[in-house]
Amino acid sequence: AQSVAQPEDQVNVAEGNPLTVKCTYSVSGNPYLFWYVQYPNRGLQFLLKYITGDNLVKGSYGFEAEFNKSQTSFHLKKPSALVSDSALYFCAVRDGGATNKLIFGTGTLLAVQP
Amino acid sequence: DSGVTQTPKHLITATGQRVTLRCSPRSGDLSVYWYQQSLDQGLQFLIQYYNGEERAKGNILERFSAQQFPDLHSELNLSSLELGDSALYFCASSVTTEGNTEAFFGQGTRLTVV
Numbered sequence: 171a172q173s174v175a176q177p178e179d180q181v182n183v184a185e186g187n188p189l190t191v192k193c194t195y196s197v198s199g200n201p202y203l204f205w206y207v208q209y210p211n212r213g214l215q216f217l218l219k220y221i222t223g224d225n226l227v228k229g230s231y232g233f234e235a236e237f238n239k240s241q242t243s244f245h246l247k248k249p250s251a252l253v254s255d256s257a258l259y260f261c262a263v264r265d266g267g268a269t270n271k272l273i274f275g276t277g278t279l280l281a282v283q284p
Numbered sequence: 285d286s287g288v289t290q291t292p293k294h295l296i297t298a299t300g301q302r303v304t305l306r307c308s309p310r311s312g313d314l315s316v317y318w319y320q321q322s323l324d325q326g327l328q329f330l331i332q333y334y335n336g337e338e339r340a341k342g343n344i345l346e347r348f349s350a351q352q353f354p355d356l357h358s359e360l361n362l363s364s365l366e367l368g369d370s371a372l373y374f375c376a377s378s379v380t381t382e383g384n385t386e387a388f389f390g391q392g393t394r395l396t397v398v
Contacts, residue, residue, distance in 0.1 A: 213391040221384040274327040
């Protein structure tokens, strides 16, 4: 079965520093990977996706993610963190098959200190 | 704004009661997913509909049911409510069930069972 893992419950970073939120995946076949962000009392917002092609994917709000097949990772990155980036980040993978539902990781809380 | 509308935003009800959560997908999206988010279980897939037909069931209790209507809006019915059903319920929609398409989430319905 497809799955993703987010090994860190929380990531702390100072404003202006680069940030990385980690995600590893386990899939059979080609992975379709996604990142979503959830701000307090809000729904999940789509950030970016990897389907095929370039291993560096650019998304919304200056975020990007690096797909690494050999390490089965899809880490979310941003060169310079903002306090407003503080939120809960979810990595997800499509399940495959007829439903292709999204399977989410447990989430990583990003806290950016001013 | 994702284009997915969920009503109501908040719901407080007593144990044993029944509630209905409503979701209007983005214009043109045929696939609707329901997810439950709780502190201890994370984001759990409940059920998926595609163009009016049930496509997949996840960890959905027998007390819960859903349907998708001809106009593509969907309702999630929760009955014989228990305290443990308190959670944030999300609806998401996507154009197809293809793996390369992202899903867009509504802002959720926060259900509190007292």
